[in-house]
Amino acid sequence: MGWDVTVDLDKCTGDAECVDVCPVEVYEIQNGKAHAVNAEECLGCESCVEVCEAGAITITEN
Numbered sequence: 001m002g003w004d005v006t007v008d009l010d011k012c013t014g015d016a017e018c019v020d021v022c023p024v025e026v027y028e029i030q031n032g033k034a035h036a037v038n039a040e041e042c043l044g045c046e047s048c049v050e051v052c053e054a055g056a057i058t059i060t061e062n
């Protein structure tokens, strides 16, 4: 059991708020967009969802 982290790259503005807020460093900015490079570390806290003004992030339990 874990969490799927999805970033809608069409919505992502690359402001890196998710990078700053995530306690387990799930995100990296690559080519100006956020990528969930460590999604297996996700805690499901949804802090990234709350700070993403673009509404680009979806967290779902898997």
Ligand code: SF4
Binding pocket: 003, 005, 021, 022, 023, 024, 025, 026, 041, 042, 043, 044, 045, 046, 047, 048, 049, 059
């Ligand atoms: S839900 Fe929490 S742990 Fe998971 S990517 Fe977002 S900020 Fe990080």
